[in-house]
Amino acid sequence: MRYLKPSSVSEAASLLESSQGMILAGGTDMCVYMAEGFCSPETLIDLTGIDALRGIQINRDDHEAGTMIIGACTTIAEIAASEELPTCLRQGAQAVGSPQIRNLGTIGGNVCNASPCGDTLAPLLTLDAQFVLRSAGGTRTIASENFFTGPKKTVRKPNEILESIELPIASCGKVSAFRMIGNRNGQAISQVNASVCLAIADGRMSDVRVAVGSVAPIPLRLVELERFLTGKDIQGMSLTELREPVLEAIRPINDVRSSAKYRQEVTVALVFDALADCAGQYSRVGEGASTC
Amino acid sequence: MKVIGKQVRKVDGFELVTGRAKFAGDYQFPGMVYGAVKRAGVPAGRITGIDIEGARNTPGVIDVLTARDIPGPNLIGVLPPYDQPLLAADEIRYAGESVVLIIAETAEIARFAANLVSVSIDPYDPILTVDDALAPDARKIHEGGNITLSKKLLKGKGKAALEKADVVVEGVYETSFQDHAYLEPETVCAVPGRRITLYASCQSPFHIRGHVAANLNVPAASVIVVQAVTGGSFGGKDDVATEIGSLACIAAQRLNRPVLIAHERKESIIGSNLRHAARISSKTGAMNDGRIIAREITVLLDGGAYASESPFVTMKTLIHAAGPYNIENVEVTSTSVFTNKTYCGAFRGFGVPQVTFASESQIDELADKLGMDRLEIRRINGLKAGDSNPTGQVYAQSVGLQETIQVIAAQPAPPAHPDGGRYLYGTGYASVAQGISNGAEGIDVAGASVQMSQDGSVLVGIGLTELGQGSRTVWAQIVAEVLGVAIENVSVRLVDTDAVHDSGPTVASRSTTVGGMAVLKAANEVKKSLISMAALMMQTDEENIELRDGFAILKMDDSARIPVSSVATAAYWTGFPLMNLAFSKAPEANFDDDTHQGDIYIAYNYGTHRMDVQVDAMTGKVKVLNHFAAHDVGRVINPLGLAGQIEGASLIGFGMAHMERINYAGGIIQNANFADYALPSIKDRIPTNSIPVEDHNPTGPFGAKGAGEPPVAAAAAVFANAISDAVQFRFTKLPITREDILNAIQQRGNHG
Amino acid sequence: MLIRFTCNGKAVQLEAQPEARVIDVLRDELGLTGTKEGCGRGECGACTILLDGKPVNSCLLLAGKIADREITTIEGIAGKDGALHPIQEAFLDKGAVQCGFCTPGMILSTKALLDENSAPELAEIEEALSGNLCRCTGYGKIVEGVLEASERLRQGSHHRGDVS
Numbered sequence A: 001m002r003y004l005k006p007s008s009v010s011e012a013a014s015l016l017e018s019s020q021g022m023i024l025a026g027g028t029d030m031c032v033y034m035a036e037g038f039c040s041p042e043t044l045i046d047l048t049g050i051d052a053l054r055g056i057q058i059n060r061d062d063h064e065a066g067t068m069i070i071g072a073c074t075t076i077a078e079i080a081a082s083e084e085l086p087t088c089l090r091q092g093a094q095a096v097g098s099p100q101i102r103n104l105g106t107i108g109g110n111v112c113n114a115s116p117c118g119d120t121l122a123p124l125l126t127l128d129a130q131f132v133l134r135s136a137g138g139t140r141t142i143a144s145e146n147f148f149t150g151p152k153k154t155v156r157k158p159n160e161i162l163e164s165i166e167l168p169i170a171s172c173g174k175v176s177a178f179r180m181i182g183n184r185n186g187q188a189i190s191q192v193n194a195s196v197c198l199a200i201a202d203g204r205m206s207d208v209r210v211a212v213g214s215v216a217p218i219p220l221r222l223v224e225l226e227r228f229l230t231g232k233d234i235q236g237m238s239l240t241e242l243r244e245p246v247l248e249a250i251r252p253i254n255d256v257r258s259s260a261k262y263r264q265e266v267t268v269a270l271v272f273d274a275l276a277d278c279a280g281q282y283s284r285v286g287e288g289a290s291t292c
Numbered sequence B: 001m002k003v004i005g006k007q008v009r010k011v012d013g014f015e016l017v018t019g020r021a022k023f024a025g026d027y028q029f030p031g032m033v034y035g036a037v038k039r040a041g042v043p044a045g046r047i048t049g050i051d052i053e054g055a056r057n058t059p060g061v062i063d064v065l066t067a068r069d070i071p072g073p074n075l076i077g078v079l080p081p082y083d084q085p086l087l088a089a090d091e092i093r094y095a096g097e098s099v100v101l102i103i104a105e106t107a108e109i110a111r112f113a114a115n116l117v118s119v120s121i122d123p124y125d126p127i128l129t130v131d132d133a134l135a136p137d138a139r140k141i142h143e144g145g146n147i148t149l150s151k152k153l154l155k156g157k158g159k160a161a162l163e164k165a166d167v168v169v170e171g172v173y174e175t176s177f178q179d180h181a182y183l184e185p186e187t188v189c190a191v192p193g194r195r196i197t198l199y200a201s202c203q204s205p206f207h208i209r210g211h212v213a214a215n216l217n218v219p220a221a222s223v224i225v226v227q228a229v230t231g232g233s234f235g236g237k238d239d240v241a242t243e244i245g246s247l248a249c250i251a252a253q254r255l256n257r258p259v260l261i262a263h264e265r266k267e268s269i270i271g272s273n274l275r276h277a278a279r280i281s282s283k284t285g286a287m288n289d290g291r292i293i294a295r296e297i298t299v300l301l302d303g304g305a306y307a308s309e310s311p312f313v314t315m316k317t318l319i320h321a322a323g324p325y326n327i328e329n330v331e332v333t334s335t336s337v338f339t340n341k342t343y344c345g346a347f348r349g350f351g352v353p354q355v356t357f358a359s360e361s362q363i364d365e366l367a368d369k370l371g372m373d374r375l376e377i378r379r380i381n382g383l384k385a386g387d388s389n390p391t392g393q394v395y396a397q398s399v400g401l402q403e404t405i406q407v408i409a410a411q412p413a414p415p416a417h418p419d420g421g422r423y424l425y426g427t428g429y430a431s432v433a434q435g436i437s438n439g440a441e442g443i444d445v446a447g448a449s450v451q452m453s454q455d456g457s458v459l460v461g462i463g464l465t466e467l468g469q470g471s472r473t474v475w476a477q478i479v480a481e482v483l484g485v486a487i488e489n490v491s492v493r494l495v496d497t498d499a500v501h502d503s504g505p506t507v508a509s510r511s512t513t514v515g516g517m518a519v520l521k522a523a524n525e526v527k528k529s530l531i532s533m534a535a536l537m538m539q540t541d542e543e544n545i546e547l548r549d550g551f552a553i554l555k556m557d558d559s560a561r562i563p564v565s566s567v568a569t570a571a572y573w574t575g576f577p578l579m580n581l582a583f584s585k586a587p588e589a590n591f592d593d594d595t596h597q598g599d600i601y602i603a604y605n606y607g608t609h610r611m612d613v614q615v616d617a618m619t620g621k622v623k624v625l626n627h628f629a630a631h632d633v634g635r636v637i638n639p640l641g642l643a644g645q646i647e648g649a650s651l652i653g654f655g656m657a658h659m660e661r662i663n664y665a666g667g668i669i670q671n672a673n674f675a676d677y678a679l680p681s682i683k684d685r686i687p688t689n690s691i692p693v694e695d696h697n698p699t700g701p702f703g704a705k706g707a708g709e710p711p712v713a714a715a716a717a718v719f720a721n722a723i724s725d726a727v728q729f730r731f732t733k734l735p736i737t738r739e740d741i742l743n744a745i746q747q748r749g750n751h752g
Numbered sequence C: 001m002l003i004r005f006t007c008n009g010k011a012v013q014l015e016a017q018p019e020a021r022v023i024d025v026l027r028d029e030l031g032l033t034g035t036k037e038g039c040g041r042g043e044c045g046a047c048t049i050l051l052d053g054k055p056v057n058s059c060l061l062l063a064g065k066i067a068d069r070e071i072t073t074i075e076g077i078a079g080k081d082g083a084l085h086p087i088q089e090a091f092l093d094k095g096a097v098q099c100g101f102c103t104p105g106m107i108l109s110t111k112a113l114l115d116e117n118s119a120p121e122l123a124e125i126e127e128a129l130s131g132n133l134c135r136c137t138g139y140g141k142i143v144e145g146v147l148e149a150s151e152r153l154r155q156g157s158h159h160r161g162d163v164s
């Protein structure tokens, strides 16, 4: 096996092109795959030596628009600890594995691994994140909603590197929250996770985004539910009224981690709790609550 | 008492906190090679061919062994005739069964090559349930049929007495398989020689020695088994350690190179014994005043592919099924059955958790039917000294159950919670008794040596193993107390079959009691020498001397004292023996084989738990608010160690009751890793408050009884009762997962 | 590949495959067998080491990643005079160690926590140790050990506790 550790993105992109190797970031998924024999790459291209891929940057063009740029190799722990980032993303990052895993694992790895239970995926969807893919031939930007195509499948081509994740500053100005449930409290893989991101004016919800993970082959936006919530009072939501719009939108499966029925039931509960968290943040900070 | 009952540090703790302790995988020898096995991968069938070419041609592979290469009978087990092959020769009885052993320069190569082996198997329809195994026309998994052992217990008129009862409650209860999940996977390291040495992570070195010798076809005395520091066992490192220990020794002798075999986590789950899954049908009859007059219980254990400890677990469930109650008429049948699944054997609690869950659930149901308080019904029926327990055994003392009930009743009541909110609250109680010593399972002897050096330091040797439970500390305390020396001056050697006496298996909560008695006896003999010598030196009578604070002291004049090192030196030169090898033998069980009436255990540990829970009705998530665990341990020797045992065992019971389940599909385990097999993490811990009750036990050192196992059963049962109380729904299957809880809440909601 | 890094305060240079796991390099090449392997998949925390002061799973860490970085293993936390670290002392005094297989990883996760946060709350302790499984203790005594260590570190006293 060859192990390469380029120090710039362009070097990495051309190595990837010429070697047809596999990308290694934190390695928390890759090392498990290699140990299990699921993959045995001839060349590994380790991105963690590239400083430009790390860290969070804010590009503000004027006070309304602009983007927040997260380097793909920013660790999950750094995401969880960053006070600049929206709550749902930080909470999602905090739910990944254990401190040890979060110190190694990267957000780019979580995205490219594209597991339906990835804990940052639903938050990224609700934040209208854009993924910037770079190859030797150039870059292209894909909306998070169009990125995932199936379990562990994405539109990323083997010669493309996820360079960064861009969040519209506008999303970061909203209120957001993430909830998950697993088979235990510590170090659990999500049986279901849910993220909610919305604006609140006069107690009423607008520009609502809701996404859930682990209940479909890909992380899923619940557009019907978003529509349903729009204009409603954030404080007055009940579990019962959420049931139908949530259950209509999701197609969970039975697997070793839990049954489809349980997944359905707790999805409703997690969306409810995430909304309640948003309501709490709103009432604490007041109108225009912002986490950025 | 200077040391007994005091909080002391673990005597072997220094090595563990510094990383210096040598676990089996830490041994390194020049020229060492590594073993890995190819497993069957299908649950049942007949081997029609094995292709080892690919493996043999892999660079770095040194040797490939199949059943034909085993010099001895290629069998292991607990009770003869042994039934489990080291490497399957023709029949496959479970998917995790080892078929081919690869030896290579590195563990990675060995594993890689194992994957290249192809075993052709003509598959049978696997037998995956006890019902299928017991069907009249079922294929026989073993020549003798599909029943491992079936036994009956009959006290009084048995089930016939149910007719006299005012009320009868009836139910069927089930529990799942559970993995030991010790943090250190099974590991052994064999070093060849005229006398071969095996360093093993294991529980019973002499048991391994016997099997290694037999399978190598050499005398037992030519094999040396050294217990490496062992990273947890809980009953699990017995059969599997004999399996990989024998394989490593055979390969080492063939190649004349040291061989290390370390299981991966997956192998530890699929290829070593589990806790038996059980189905328990139970009827309890009582009078309107709450007195239980009869119980009828049928226990069916799924033992998996091989007998292992199943016969003993069968006996244990038989004896414990009716619980710690004074009941005139009891009838129990207990049967363990072969299936094409991973074999089951010893696991902390040894069958008692399963039957206690059933029994204690039913006691609650009975209380509800009678409209009685759930703790009160346990008090009314609970055993007292002088009562006859379900085997008809009567103990004149050390039956502390009632005291544990009182202590639990005296705990502050759980705060009242408003009805109707998102959270449901409940409280559960459970009582348990667990026999100490081998009891009906066999003769119980332990041998221990105590040896004082001329400098007054002491070395203790015993054939029982330290597995993390703190036994070495307990033995050191006993010796320090008797010889009046500081515990820092007492060392307990590791178990080396060349150097200590066979003391039987480290099971059945017997280390403190039977083991401790042997240590106590040996220490007392050394004490006699020291006292005699000191009496000579002080020119006084022996009864005027005591050993204390590192001195031999004249009782009537504290200032007349000689350092124990001087006494020891003088004793050495005078020829007074400073070493003693003593045996303790538990009184033999004496019972009727047809009815199991008679004297079985040297004592029982009794316990009562209370648990308060909060349940999230939206997700089924549970929070344990309080957990009180009162146990009659006879006498507390080391409070720190005891609390650790009760807390650790309780969390294993909680895991069994709430989180842990082996998922089979078609006879293949689906969750053989720690992500999907969810043992509790620190965020899942429960706030166990251990409360020792001391009812002096005449058969244990300083009155002590073992305590390592019973909390498992009580914690599992009390969780089920607390959750059932919160949800107002009787759960009859363990584990009761979040999903089960949510289902029950919704069902209950739908039905009003 | 020649890999240079700092291990327990000492500069190390060794020839290793960059795709080798750090746990194997530590145990097999450097003889630091205090780092334990309980699962090899990042699920148990027994292999925890500190990488630039942060806990990571050495079973998921490839040797190529530690070049020019600083590693701490259980062998590296005792004082220069060989005296136990206050965390080690506190774990012994509070009964936080049973079989000891999880212990090196637990101690290192605890060290990373207390280096950052000298007076952690209960929930912070649980979060910090949530990647370290223990099957023996039920965790209660481990939490007590961490609290005790935090107390002693803040008081700068390394004395042994109230042990007879």
Ligand SMILES: Cc1cc2nc3c(=O)[nH]c(=O)nc-3n(C[C@H](O)[C@H](O)[C@H](O)COP(=O)(O)OP(=O)(O)OC[C@H]3O[C@@H](n4cnc5c(N)ncnc54)[C@H](O)[C@@H]3O)c2cc1C
Pocket: A022, A023, A024, A025, A026, A027, A028, A029, A030, A031, A032, A047, A072, A073, A076, A095, A096, A097, A098, A101, A104, A105, A106, A107, A108, A109, A110, A111, A112, A113, A117, A118, A119, A120, A160, A161, A162, A163, A187, A188, A189, A190, B675, C041, C042, C043
């Ligand atoms: C014990 C354990 C627990 C875990 N728990 C969770 C959990 O609770 N929630 C959760 O979401 N995940 C969990 N994970 C999964 C994993 O930690 C995360 O997915 C992590 O974010 C992966 O990041 P990485 O940097 O380690 O990825 P790597 O393993 O390095 O890579 C993952 C995949 O992404 C590709 N890749 C990585 N970076 C890029 C890039 N920049 N461009 C293109 N392709 C790239 C790799 O080629 C590979 O296919 C867990 C893993 C383990 C071992």
Ligand code: FES
Pocket: C036, C037, C038, C039, C040, C041, C042, C043, C044, C045, C046, C047, C048, C057, C058, C059, C060
């Ligand atoms: S061995 Fe690395 S986490 Fe288990």
Ligand code: FES
Pocket: B183, B231, B232, B468, C096, C097, C098, C099, C100, C101, C102, C103, C133, C134, C135, C136, C137
């Ligand atoms: S002490 Fe044994 S696993 Fe923690």
